[in-house]
Amino acid sequence: MSKMQPVRGTHDLLPDEYRRFAHVIDTAREVARLYGYREMATPIFEFTELFARGIGETTDVVSKEMYTFQDRGGESLTLRPEYTAGICRAFVSNGELAQQLPLKLFAAGPMFRYERPQKGRQRQFHQIDLEVLGAPEPGADIEVISVAADILDRLGILGRCVLKLNSLGDPESRTAYRKVLVDYYSAHTARLSEDSRDRLQRNPLRILDSKDEGDKAINADAPSFSDHLNQASRDFFKQVQDGLAAAGVPFEIDPALVRGLDYYTHTAFEFVTTHIGAQGTVLGGGRYDGLIAELGGPPTAGIGWAGGIERLVMLANEPAPLPRPVAIAPLGPAAEAKALGIARTLRRAGIAVEQDYRGNMKRRMQRANKLNARAAIILGDDELAKGVAQVKDLDSGAQHEVALDKLAEALKS
């Protein structure tokens, strides 16, 4: 670490990049607001047990990717690897929230996963997150997906994404299907890839979207989930599909879409793109009706999604340019003092004003240019005596005299 590097898998968000980052969050926040979602935040670390119980002990996220440490009091804490568990915990911790159902929430913040870094996959990364608690109806699924589609649309990403949709069924369907699948693959275990043999133990549904050619051949004849959904699950999935069609959100059914976190039931979905390499999932989520009860809360349905901000930034259009400032260029101590007051008056009128801390005329004009100022206010002793300033339009080069008390008016817009 001789040359001061950031920790592996972390990076600094410098001002130019941060603007694009904030643009994604601001856009998401605004769209969420239109749908009636309220923003909140939870701590970035929680008791380790929360994630172990909520996400599932055998998932990759919990078993090998968490930043877990003991604090000075001996508690085992973990930097959150995702947002949903923390939000559900907050729901259980704060009884008042149970009186506000359905609870529609938006959140954004950093997440931590110990993974091999790559573009679009950092150890500290950031997500926007949307959740609805206390709504078992398919209408919530439809709404939550619509919000996501609208956010992606505003960011200029929707056209380069495909929405993939699947149903994992209710717990009854899921366990039944899981058993059928395990039986099927167990009969072919000799021909399965090593990865998939492992998956057979931990999460057999995952074998369905294996990229291994041998596995794909076996998958071709694998029993399909849709044939094993019970009537209730089937009806639910149908309603979600019909609702999305009615809302005008295009989607594709992907029977191989399985999410890696244990808590999902019924609807699972992902917006994926082929434009940013292997880390193609830009936003994904699903329904988790059993999670809150699992955490010891009152049985409460839940559905939501998370979107990777870094991945969204790579695809999003540029944020609108900032309003250009005006630069004030005083010459001499008297003018410099006077400029302080003028600058403040203009700022209070809503005009962005840049005032250099030092420098002669040339330097101040150069700075004004670098700051992309639209105009310069030139204030020397001559102007001071007359109660005026020279206002120079930096695009046209035109310059004219303006009375000091008319400056705000002259520089409006």
Added chain:
RNA sequence: GCGGCCGUAGCUCAGUUGGUUAGAGCGCUAGAUUGUGAUUCUAGAUGUCGCCGGUUCAAAUCCGGUCGGCCGCCCCA
């Protein structure tokens, strides 16, 4: 965790089969101007060649290790 590619000024990159003071463009700084920027001209500075060690008379160049980035797998957002 597995396999592979890469690491030279602030940025994008050159750098012959190891050979003397390591280069270009952009950017940066200063001057051409006494109260006027961006354009133009001139001059200047860029740097532990990621880091540590090894081979060699000699390493940016070859070898090993390490740190970091990237690609694929795994997994996920």
